[in-house]
Amino acid sequence: MIAFAIKRFVQALGVMLVVALISFMMFRFVGDPVNQLVGVDTPPAERAALREALGLNDPVMLQFGRFVVKAAQFDFGISYQFKQPVASLIASRLPATLELSFVSALFALAVGVPMGVYTGLYRNTLLARGFLAVSLIGVSLPTFLIGILLIFAVSVNLGWLPSFGRGETVNLGGVWNTGLLTKSGLQSLILPSITLGLFQMTLIMRLVRGEMLEVLRTDYIKFARARGLSRRAINFGHALKNTLVPVITITGLQLGSIIAFAIITETVFQWPGMGLLFLQAVQNVDIPIMAAYLLLIAFLFVTINFIVDLLYVAVDPRIRIGGRTAG
């Protein structure tokens, strides 16, 4: 188990280094950083001094090493457009994105799994067919359209929920602005979460349904029935647990994409998160922010993957043995 964890950890480090290299190269190949920092009328001597001060004349490997060391300490340099440390800019936006993403994932799971189980168990009922039809819409409509439709229906026509922003936030310990503790904050979360989580919800529902159908056909379910176990024990004990491994995988991987694709939802709902920050950065060629965002997203993906791998092991005893012999 420990060996397995260490192996995965080393792999994760490797992935992070590769991503770091890519972000580092953005600095070198997308425009000259000095030009971004100074005005048009800055004399060449001053530019040269700045170039020397930024270490841009050092060997590339040294510069990359310095970049990695700094990044590991959350030092991503100064934003070109805001003239502020990138780290603090991102830190101020991170809570908004993470809260939105986790609530979306929670919504996707809390609705998707029961719907999947239901449609798997009672696949011929009218309700199950209805769920499937609705899920098809969820998969095929683009996120921004769903968001706009929701705003139109719920905010504009019915006036029930706010259509943009985060509502009131409460500052926790000076580092985390949460919208989860105020009424307006929670209300503001509903529409964006549904928009962002809908696709994942239908994905999870279809996944759970497919897995359920598969598992219900297996010999051990047949044998469980022959032993006279109750329907509940069979469906939710034996069958559902066996569908969990793929569900954990997909949910984990999807959590990464939720965070990454929050960009679109954040734009539609003017949600003050990292996605919005990133879009502004792209428009203004603000490389430090783009590089930091890239690294951060990669870091989240890698971390989630790592946790998912460990979760597998907790659910499926066969992987435990496999990991031991392999590691």
Place this chain on the structure above:
Amino acid sequence: MTPALSVRNLRIEIPTRRGVLTAIDDLSFDIAPGEVLGMVGESGAGKSITGSAVIGLLEPPGRVAGGEIHLAGERIDHLPPERMRHIRGKRIGMIFQDPLTSLNPLYRIGDQLVETIMTHQRMTTAEARDKAQRLLEEVGIPAAKTRLSSYPHQFSGGMRQRVVIALALAADPELVIADEPTTALDVSVQAQIIALLKRLCAERGAAVMLITHDMGVIAETADRVCVLYAGRLAELGPVRDVVKHPQHPYTIGLMSAIPSLTGDPDEALAQIPGSMPRLGAIPAGCAFNPRCGYRFDPCTVERPPPYDAGAGEAACFLHAPAFARQAPAETLRQADAAGIQLSIPNGEAAR
């Protein structure tokens, strides 16, 4: 004595897009308490589906369309699902072919046993664990106490089938259905598993319905044999008689197709020409008639019911005096030579 299991005129239908298939047609047999009934027949003959019907687990759309199933005198084929569930595992135990896939891979052996025991018996978890350990010891698993917390993949195939047997016997059922319990196992452990199953059921006085392709297993284990052909009874009788003096032409063919250790290894095995018909294409009259060397007029027209034949019964017109009289003398002579005990006097056969 009331039979442990009594199946009367069972008919199982499977509605499909191309019409309703009759998988089992007018099948009747009994199993006495403590008796082992062997079920044999080619692949697709309907052995497994009969077992599933008895335990109430026919795969939809299959359904019992006629006849009755009695367990110790009580009719069980029309019970509501929830009552049938309490019979499954408690009064009827079932063992499937593949021990590798019969156990849930995510649960410890002990937990699967405790779950089964506690479903059917009022017990505390501690008592159920004790019983689980005793069951594992009974099926011959060494270090039973520590093995309770093992997962299925940590056992060999033979050991897993022992666990499956322990699970099937957990609530001391009065009937055990074993559907090819050793087919998936290594030859070297097959005999052990069969012997174990037979001993445990004998100790408990449980009746056994043993489904298998292996006539050797039947000859050693079963008290009586039921031979199925295309979903119908071909022959039913005491095992020695059916093996040594088969009375149905199909059984005769089946027996001579078995290699024997004492026979001449160079001699080619007899083979029944043709193959068993698919369910949708069962011929009129006797299902076996196109492949039968003793076929005569009524065989292609009318379906033979089981007649008394030798020490058992066989669904063949040669055993019905009224029909056998119409048979050509040559056919009767051949049948007699093949060991079929004709029910008409010898003089008439020669006529």
